Amino acid sequence: MGRRSKVIINFSLTILAFFSLQNSIFSQTTILGTVRDGYDPLYSASIILKDSLSNAIIGYTYSDDNGNYELKTSKIGQFNLIFTSLSYEAKTIPLVIDSKQTEIKIDVVLNEKPMNLREVIVKADLPMTIKEDTISFKTKYYAKGSEQTVEELLKSIPGVVVNSDGTIKVGNQEIEKLMIDGDDLFEKGYTILSKNMPAYPIEEVEILKNYSNNRLLKGVEESNKVALNLKLNEKSKRIWFGNIETSIGNNSFYQLKGNLMNFGKKSKYYFLTNLNTIGYDATGDIENLIRPFRIDEPASIGDNQKINSSLSLLPQNINFKQSRTHFNNAKLLSFNTIFNPTEKLKLKTLGFLNCDQSDFFRNSLDYVSVNNTNFINTEDYQLRNKKRIAFGKLDGTYTISKNKTIAITTKYNNGNFNDGSNLLFNDNSIIENLEHQNSLFDQKISYTNKFKEKKVFLLTGRYIDEKTPQNYSVNQFLFQDLFPTIPTANTVKQQNTNQMQFAGVNLHLLDRKDKGHLFELQLGNEFRKDRLSTLFSILENNTTVEKPVGYQNNTTYMVNDLYLKSKYLFKLNTVGFTGKLNIHQLFNRLENNKNFNRQNPFFINPSLGFDWKINSKNKIVSSYSYTTTNAKVLDVFSDYSLIGFRSFSKGTNNFNQLNASSIVFNYQLGNWSDRFFANMFILYSRNHDFFSTNTLLNQNFTQADKRLIKDREFLSFNSKLDYYFKFITSNLKLDIGYTKSEFKNIINNSNLRQVTSNNYNYGLELRSGFKRAFNYHVGTKWTTTEIETTTNIAFTNNTSFLDLSFVFNKRFDLQLQSERYYFGNLQTDNTYYFLDLDTHYKLLENKLTLGLSGKNLFNTQSFRNFSISDIGTSMTEYRLLPRYVLLTMELRF
Numbered sequence: 001m002g003r004r005s006k007v008i009i010n011f012s013l014t015i016l017a018f019f020s021l022q023n024s025i026f027s028q029t030t031i032l033g034t035v036r037d038g039y040d041p042l043y044s045a046s047i048i049l050k051d052s053l054s055n056a057i058i059g060y061t062y063s064d065d066n067g068n069y070e071l072k073t074s075k076i077g078q079f080n081l082i083f084t085s086l087s088y089e090a091k092t093i094p095l096v097i098d099s100k101q102t103e104i105k106i107d108v109v110l111n112e113k114p115m116n117l118r119e120v121i122v123k124a125d126l127p128m129t130i131k132e133d134t135i136s137f138k139t140k141y142y143a144k145g146s147e148q149t150v151e152e153l154l155k156s157i158p159g160v161v162v163n164s165d166g167t168i169k170v171g172n173q174e175i176e177k178l179m180i181d182g183d184d185l186f187e188k189g190y191t192i193l194s195k196n197m198p199a200y201p202i203e204e205v206e207i208l209k210n211y212s213n214n215r216l217l218k219g220v221e222e223s224n225k226v227a228l229n230l231k232l233n234e235k236s237k238r239i240w241f242g243n244i245e246t247s248i249g250n251n252s253f254y255q256l257k258g259n260l261m262n263f264g265k266k267s268k269y270y271f272l273t274n275l276n277t278i279g280y281d282a283t284g285d286i287e288n289l290i291r292p293f294r295i296d297e298p299a300s301i302g303d304n305q306k307i308n309s310s311l312s313l314l315p316q317n318i319n320f321k322q323s324r325t326h327f328n329n330a331k332l333l334s335f336n337t338i339f340n341p342t343e344k345l346k347l348k349t350l351g352f353l354n355c356d357q358s359d360f361f362r363n364s365l366d367y368v369s370v371n372n373t374n375f376i377n378t379e380d381y382q383l384r385n386k387k388r389i390a391f392g393k394l395d396g397t398y399t400i401s402k403n404k405t406i407a408i409t410t411k412y413n414n415g416n417f418n419d420g421s422n423l424l425f426n427d428n429s430i431i432e433n434l435e436h437q438n439s440l441f442d443q444k445i446s447y448t449n450k451f452k453e454k455k456v457f458l459l460t461g462r463y464i465d466e467k468t469p470q471n472y473s474v475n476q477f478l479f480q481d482l483f484p485t486i487p488t489a490n491t492v493k494q495q496n497t498n499q500m501q502f503a504g505v506n507l508h509l510l511d512r513k514d515k516g517h518l519f520e521l522q523l524g525n526e527f528r529k530d531r532l533s534t535l536f537s538i539l540e541n542n543t544t545v546e547k548p549v550g551y552q553n554n555t556t557y558m559v560n561d562l563y564l565k566s567k568y569l570f571k572l573n574t575v576g577f578t579g580k581l582n583i584h585q586l587f588n589r590l591e592n593n594k595n596f597n598r599q600n601p602f603f604i605n606p607s608l609g610f611d612w613k614i615n616s617k618n619k620i621v622s623s624y625s626y627t628t629t630n631a632k633v634l635d636v637f638s639d640y641s642l643i644g645f646r647s648f649s650k651g652t653n654n655f656n657q658l659n660a661s662s663i664v665f666n667y668q669l670g671n672w673s674d675r676f677f678a679n680m681f682i683l684y685s686r687n688h689d690f691f692s693t694n695t696l697l698n699q700n701f702t703q704a705d706k707r708l709i710k711d712r713e714f715l716s717f718n719s720k721l722d723y724y725f726k727f728i729t730s731n732l733k734l735d736i737g738y739t740k741s742e743f744k745n746i747i748n749n750s751n752l753r754q755v756t757s758n759n760y761n762y763g764l765e766l767r768s769g770f771k772r773a774f775n776y777h778v779g780t781k782w783t784t785t786e787i788e789t790t791t792n793i794a795f796t797n798n799t800s801f802l803d804l805s806f807v808f809n810k811r812f813d814l815q816l817q818s819e820r821y822y823f824g825n826l827q828t829d830n831t832y833y834f835l836d837l838d839t840h841y842k843l844l845e846n847k848l849t850l851g852l853s854g855k856n857l858f859n860t861q862s863f864r865n866f867s868i869s870d871i872g873t874s875m876t877e878y879r880l881l882p883r884y885v886l887l888t889m890e891l892r893f
Helices: 001-026 150-154 286-290
Strands: 029-036 046-051 057-060 070-075 077-084 092-098 101-103 128-131 134-138 160-162 168-170 178-180 204-206 228-231 241-249 254-263 268-278 329-337 347-370 373-401 404-425 428-452 455-467 469-474 491-512 518-540 543-546 552-572 575-591 595-599 601-616 620-630 642-643 647-650 658-667 677-697 700-726 730-747 752-766 774-788 794-805 812-822 831-844 846-855 862-869 872-879 883-891
Touching: 046 070, 057 070, 150 160, 150 204, 254 883, 347 812, 491 642, 518 642, 552 862, 575 620, 620 862, 774 862
Parallel strands: 029 101, 178 228, 647 700, 677 730
Antiparallel strands: 029 070, 046 057, 046 077, 077 092, 128 134, 134 204, 160 168, 204 228, 241 254, 241 883, 254 268, 268 329, 329 347, 347 373, 347 872, 373 404, 404 428, 428 455, 428 469, 455 491, 469 491, 491 518, 518 543, 518 552, 552 575, 575 595, 575 601, 601 620, 620 658, 642 647, 658 677, 677 700, 700 730, 730 752, 752 774, 774 794, 794 812, 812 831, 831 846, 846 883, 862 872
C-alpha cells in the first residue's frame, strides 16, 4: 500500500498546487463585503455588477446566510454595483476597477421600503435565482440545444450529476424524487420519468433543499433531503401534447417510443411507451419503483422488507455499459395520473407493464489455486431471460384539516420469469431452466397530526404479502462424489417456495424546541413470518430416483420486534449533537423440518452524532453507532439447498444476532453550487460477528456451510473535488478513493484464513459549459484491485472517455461519444475502443426532427476482462452488440 499511497498523495498535491497557481496566472479582481439591514445580515440579497456605459450585466451573485458576498471579474473600467432585496430600497455603488486591484471591499446597509400593492416590480430574467431553500435554473441559459430527454437536460444543470445507471444526485446526494409542477408520480423510481420524458417542455429546474416528503413535517423534522421539480412552460400546461419517435436500423435493430401528457392544476396525465432491441434500459432499477426505500424517513415502516432468493441465473454486474452486452427485445407501457376531485382529496394512480426477452453471452476461464487444490474450469455460457412484470399503485391523500392528513397506498406487483441457459462446462453440455414468479401485495396507511406549530404526531400501519416460487432443473448430474450410490442419475431438480408476510405499526412523535432542539420518540411493533421450502430431487431419465436426506428444507421463521426508539438533537449555535437510543425486544421462533426453537433476545442500539457548521463554507459531520441485527431466513435454514448448477449452500440452523460498530466522518468545504467544492468521507466499521462459510471446493461442485465468525473490518475513504474554471468555462472533477475489506473463511475444512481486499481508484474529468456551438466532456479513471491471502495478486484497469457536442445552428446538432477500456493482467487484447454518434436535424421546428444514431461504430465484437478472488483468478469474455446505425424520426404534437 505504501507505493500506491504515495502516488495518490502526490497526485492530490499536484492538483492542489494547480488550484493555487491558477489564481496567480490569471488576473482577477475580487469584490466582497457584507449586506445588512442596519442590525442583521441580509440573506439572498442580489448583487449585480453592470457596465456603467452599456448597462450590460458583467456578473452577479447572492449574499449567504451571514450576509457575506463575493464576486470576481477580470474586466477593468467603470462599473455600477447594484444591491437589491425584496422589501428594501435598491442601492447603487459606482466603482472603478484597474488592472492593479486584486480586491475591493464594499459593505452596504439597505433601508427598508414599505410594500405598495399597486407597485409593479420589474425583475431581471436571471439564469439562476435563490429563494430560501429553492434554487431555480432557467433551462434556456444552460441547455446546449441537443438534449432529447429530461435526463440529458439535467446533465447540463450546475450541481446536478446523472450517473450511468440514471441515478440523479445534487452534489454527492441522491434526490428524493423528481416532480412535475410540484406533483410526484414515481417516487424513488424517478428514472422512468427522466429517461423517457422529452426535455422541450421544461422551462425551469428547481432544486429543493431541506425537503420534506410530508408537508406537515416541513420546519419540524431535521431534513437534509434534496428533491427536483420540473416547471413547464405555459404553452405546455392544461393541453394534451407529446411526441412519437421511431428508429429503424440494420440487423432488425429498432426503437419506438412515445409520450402523451397533459399537466393541469387539478389533474395530470402521463402515458409513455418504449419498445426497443438496442439494449436501452427505459426503466432504470425497477426495484426503486416497486419498493422505494428511504432510511430513517418518518412513516417508512416496512420499506426494508422484501424476499431475497438464493437461486438466480442473472449475470452479475460486470462494471461495463449494460447496453453493450444486453441483447434485448423490450416492451414498456406505463399509465400515470393524478386527480384532485376536491380541494381536500388527491388520488395518484400508476400502471406499469414491462415485457422483455434478453440474451447474454459469456466465456470464462477460471484458475483455482487454494490449499493444495488446483484445477481449471472453462465455461461457454448463453442465457435467455424472459420476463413480464405488471405493477399497479394507488395513492390517496385526504386533507382532514390544515394540520391533519391521512395517506393510503395500495400496491400490487406480479412478475413471471423464465430463465434458460445453454452451458458448455469443461466440454460437457448443460442446460438449465428456472421458472419463477413474484407476487406482491402492499398496503400502507398513515395519519399525520400537526397538533402544535412545532409538534407532529404520526401513526402508520403496514401489511405486506410476497411470494416467490421457483422451479429449477439441470440436465446433467455433476455430484457423483457426493452421491456415489446413484451412478446412473442424469438430471437434478429443485422446487423452492418462499413466502414472506409482514405487519407493523409505528407511532412517531416529533417535537421541535424553541432553540432548534428536536426530540423524537417512536414506539412500534413489527412482525415478519417467512416460509422457505426446498425440495431437491435426483432423476434418471425424468424419473425421480432419490430425494436425499440433508438436502430438503421446510423452514418457518417468525420474528416479532417490539421497539422503542428515541432521538434528541441538541443545538448550540453552529454545533449540533445527536443522541439515539433504540431498544428492541425480539420474540424469535424457528421451525426447521419439524424441529422447534424459541429465543427472546433483548438489546440496545446506541449512537452519537456530531455536526459543526464552522462557517458558510466549512462543515463537519461525524457519528458513532453500535448495532445489533437479527439473522434472516436465508441464514438459519438447516439443510443444503441448490443455488446453481454445481453449487449447494446451507444455513446455520440456529438463531444469531450480529453486532457491529461503525464510525463516520465527513468534511465539506464549500457548497455544491460554489465555484470550488470539496467533500471527504471516511467510514470505518467493525463486525464483531459476521456470517462466513466453510466451503468444500471441488472441480465439479462446491458445497458451502454458513458459519458465524468473529471480527472483521471495513475501511472506506473517498474524496471529491469540484472546481469551476471561469476563464475556460469548464468544471473539473477529481475523485480519489480507497477501500479495504477483511473477511475470513474456511476452504476444504482447513484452518480459518484471513482474506484482505484493497481497492484504489483515482480519476478526473473536465466538462465544458460553453454557450456556443461546441462543448466537451473528457475524463479518465484508474482502478487497482489487490487480494491478500497466503499470496498477493493485483492488477490495474483504466477507463477513459471523450464526448463532443456540436450545435451548428438551431436546426442541426451532432454528438460523439468515445470510450477506451484497458484491462490489467491481460497479455493480449487488453485495450478496447468504442465510438457512438447521434445527430439531429429539425426539419420543422418544434414539429418534425430527423436523426441518425450509430453505436459501436468500430464494431468491437467482444471484450475480455480479468478478475481476482480469494481462491484464484478468472478471465472472462463477453459478446457485444454489433455495430448498428438507426435512422430516427421524431414527431411532436
